[in-house]
Structure formats: C-alpha cells, structure tokens
Amino acid sequence: MEKKLTITDIANIAQVAKSTVSRYLNGGPVSTKTREKIDKVVIENNYQPNTFAQSLKQKVNHTVGVIVPRLDSTAQVEMLRGLDAANKNDTFLIVNTYQSIERELAAIEKLRTQNVGGLIVLTANLNDELRAALADFDAPVVIQGQEEPSFHRVVMNDLASGTIVGEFAASLSPKNVLLLKIDETKDWAIGHDRFLNIQKRLSSTHITVVNSNFSIAEAKVVAQKAMQSQTFDLIIGATDRITIGALQAGLAMHQNAQYIGFGKSDLSTTVTPNLTSFEYDFYQTGKQIYKLFRMVRDNKPLNKIRIVIDGQLTIRDSTKK
Amino acid sequence: MEKKLTITDIANIAQVAKSTVSRYLNGGPVSTKTREKIDKVVIENNYQPNTFAQSLKQKVNHTVGVIVPRLDSTAQVEMLRGLDAANKNDTFLIVNTYQSIERELAAIEKLRTQNVGGLIVLTANLNDELRAALADFDAPVVIQGQEEPSFHRVVMNDLASGTIVGEFAASLSPKNVLLLKIDETKDWAIGHDRFLNIQKRLSSTHITVVNSNFSIAEAKVVAQKAMQSQTFDLIIGATDRITIGALQAGLAMHQNAQYIGFGKSDLSTTVTPNLTSFEYDFYQTGKQIYKLFRMVRDNKPLNKIRIVIDGQLTIRDSTKK
DNA sequence: TCTGTTTTTGGAACCGTTTCCATTTCCTTA
C-alpha cells in the first residue's frame, strides 16, 4: 500500500533527468551506463508508469472496448475466450448491454469518453442510430454477427447453414415441423438468415413458425403453447437453449418429436436425448475477430473486410428415432 | 470523426475561464447565467471530458477491475449484472481467469499496471500467493465467495444453507444418498462449508460422496459411475448444473431418485422434473458487493467488513415422489 | 590536439483536467 513512485522520483534516485527515464522506458537512445543505473532503480522500486498520464499524452492506447449483448450465452463467452487467447497486449473493456439498444448506445458513448483504442462489437441487432454511432466512432471498429457492409465484420454463414440443416431436415421426411425463431427485428442473422433456407427446403412440408427469445424458459412456454393445438414430429430451434426449452416442453407433453438446434454448448450433449445441432466454433471465431481487429488497426484498410465462418452439422440422438 | 474538443475550447467559446467550466461540470458554484451559457456550448458541441486527464488529476480513479473465475455460470453473470445495476460512475474491467490461479495472478499484475482504482474478486479459490498479491494491492479490494478474514468480503451463508438443506433432506427419510461435491481445495466454501451440515444432519443415513467439477458433462459422468454400483434415492449436487448432470444420468439409468441443487438458474425450472434448489439471489449479491466496495473506497475502514448473504430453499417437483 | 559529426542528455513545454487562492462581482443591510 505504499505510495506510488513517479517517473520524477525514479529520475531523482537515479540522478538523471526524467526525460531520460522516459526514453529508457520507451526504447529511446540511452547509453549502456545510464541504462544500467536506471534499470537498477526501476527494478528495486518495482516502478510502473501511470497509464493515465501516458494515454493523456500519447494518442494510441491499448484499451479495446468489447460490447457484448449477453453473457449468459455459450457462444458469446466462447468468443470472449477466443479474444483473450489471441490477444497480444491489449486490455479488453467488456461491457454487457443486456440486449438493450439504449444501453449499447450509452456504452459506446462511455467508451468514447474513455478514449478506447478500438471497439469490438458482438452484435445481435443494429438500428440506424447505432450504425451512426459506430460509424463515426473515433477508433477502429469491428463487428461480429450481422452482415453490415459498412463495417469490418466477422459473420457466421447462416444462409449456408440453413441450407444444410434444411436438407437434413427434409431427409427426415417430417409431417409437421415447428420452427422456433428469434424475431428478425431483434436479430436479423439468426432470425432471418438462419431460417431462410430451412423454410425453402421444407417448402413442401407443413410448417409452423413462432418466435421466442433466447431463454430456455421462454422457449419452453412458447413451444408448449404451439404444441397444445398440434403434434409435431420435428422441431428446429434457433439456438441450443431454445431447442432445449422445446425439448422440455415436448417431453412433458409426451410429443414424440425429433429436435435440431444451433450452437455449441455443453448442454447439447447433456440433455437426454443428446441434441443434434449445427455447430459453429465460437472460440476460433473469437480469435478471428481479434486478428481482424489488429489488421484493421494496424493497416487502416480502405475497404471493409468481411470474414465468414462456416460450421458443421453434428448428428446426435435427438434425430434418431 | 472530428477532433475532440477540450475544456479550453469550451471555455473559449463560452467566454469563461476553464476553471469555471470545470466547476460547472463537477457541480461547483456557478451562477445561473454562466451555467446557461456553458450548457449551450457543451450541448451544441457534445463535449465529453477526457477521462485520462481526469483520472490523472483526481486521486480516485473510476476504473475497477473485476476478476471472475468463469463466465459460464449463472451465479457469476448475475452478480455482474448486479454490479452493473448498482454502479454509479465506475467502469468495470472484467477479467475472466478461467479458474486458473496463474491467470488470476497475471490479471492482478496487469490490473495493477493499469492503475485500476480497486479490485472486486469473485473467487473460488485462494492460495497464499494470491492472498499476498491481493493483500498488497495498492487500491481497495473486495472479495466474494470465500471466508477470508483479512479481506473485505461478501460471503454466502453456506453453513446455514447446509443445515437447512440437510434438515429437509433428512425429512425425506432417504435410504441411500449421493452427494456430488466440489473438491474443497478448489472451492472451500462450496466444497466444504456447503456440505458440512448436510452430512451432519444425514449422519444416520448411508452417504456416498464424490467430487465433480462445475460442468454438467463431468457431473453426469461422475454420477453415472457412482450409480453403476448402487441405487440412490436422494442426490444432492453442489450446484444446479451439477445436479442436472446427475439428473440426466439418473434418468438414463432409470434410477428413481429425488434431487436437490444449489443456485438460482433458469435451468432449475426448465428441466423435467423441476429442480428443488437452495437459492441465493446473486443479482442482489452483486449489488451488495458494489455497495461494500464503495463503502471501502470512500471510508477506508480500519477493520475488515463482512457481509453475509442468506438464501432459501425452494421446493419443486424433483423432491416430490 | 583540434575540428566536425554523432550520440546522449537535460530543460522546458505540453497533454486536458482539477484545485487552490486571490480577485472581482453581487447582494444585503445600515
């Protein structure tokens, strides 16, 4: 708990000017002799420069704001883990916006006042105001999750995924399908893209589409309501959690259906039956996001860069009668 | 993308001294007339003070490091939500340590070099090195989760909870009980305290104790192994996730048992049967942690403060035959 | 040894705020 030493203290102890200490710290020209002198003092006193003073003067800073819509999601947490793993020397300021656009705007504003050196936005939903706020953010911005041509971005290939899932679903020859979606105004990628081709491939089948939110509980309620009037033999949920909600409902109501989810959570292999699921590697995706961010910050490319992440279907018990 | 305005710019435009603008910003004495003048300029230019300069000058700094062992836990995420909700004007630097002590030490060191104005540690496990690092951290520290008398802390009343759960368990008159614990060297509060009184109350019953980690998958495997040699009629898990893992195993192996968990996750009401669980309100706990932190930072109390959080048992279908 | 060039160093200014202190302005009251 002792008082923190400043660069001036170090300079005094080492009998040099503080500009020399500053140069020493930043790899400027310093003679071997004085370098050793300062070395000794710095190590002995475990000196750490004050980052605020540094950032005040220097223009770039290595704090990167990360905006996350929700933390109770395996996908998001895995991406954060990927960011951490790929991270070189940045500090991430993680802000959870709880899926609220207002909170997201407030977070951006706050990060702006903190002069963060960049922004990584895991996004579910952009409106014009948000787009504007991000567009004139005064540091590099990379987004994930939505196909927004005006930003550098990492997107999941939901259109292709939908095709794969749709084809597999069709191969099961279902009679009556329940799709548990997310409202497309809440999340276009998941709400719209992910289901577009599923619906196409199942166009000759009877389909019921209902919206849920991301919680297991809500999905269960929504599924229960749908099941009251009909019997389904195939249920596809927008995420694993949603599908598990539906599975709980189905089990309780003794509906003998097959289930398909999206995502990659430990839940899919722990429920009974294990869940067939279209899986993305979110950990690797996180690494990609960081790489893209570095690219953008270092090279300031003129055109927006787009990285696409593919996934794969893993078939488990929930689609084996 | 325009250049950021400084307080000097604002002062010039408004034709006042920058000290006046500063006072205006910080609620000092300013006449109505100049207040209005400055108001206008600040709003028109969307002026935001530079936080680095502020932190440089002010002694307290409003970035608070939050160390979290894992993000894939409802409890932890809820506490973070509580922190956010109670937060006045601090910025949280969330660091996920993935339950690794080395990563936690590294995080503390890094946060120190960033001059954070305090530390909130949601902790599962402290060793001597970690204790030492936290003890001479040069800013207020508050921990949650473990009973460490040398720190300001918020702890869950696991001893009392164990008594309640133990009594309820005894009232079910089980013949053969399986306890799914956490290794006490990994998490003393959950591994030891939570189970101490459960075991006392069930001392006349046959008990099998096995360790798991926090994942559903591991719990399922561990439970399966235990169930291979015996049949249990009551299973108590250290967390809801662990209990759900056991439930999955039990269902698969057609063991007709009752189940009790700990925690407060949406999972407990979505599995079938709904889980009887001893519930803590982690959201409120998060708020308490922040309040304690503010207390400590503002008043620098001489003695360590301890706040105890009680929970309550909620009985659901999993203990109704 | 002297001059000229390069390397190292110290001093001062600056980054954008807050805060202290002295001065000015504004009210009250006599």
Add this chain to the structure above:
DNA sequence: TAAGGAAATGGAAACGGTTCCAAAAACAGA
C-alpha cells in the same frame, strides 16, 4: 449610497508522463 460579507470567477499551479530542442559529451578522422 457606502460598507460588509457571500458568491462567483479567473489565473496559475499541479497531476505524471512524452517530446522537442538545444547543449553537452563522446567519438572519429586528420
């Protein structure tokens, strides 16, 4: 209307660094 005290204001110094520039030291070649 003058005097006194309270409230508002401006100027300057500080916070802990970096950076510019000129001076000093070290080195090189003749």
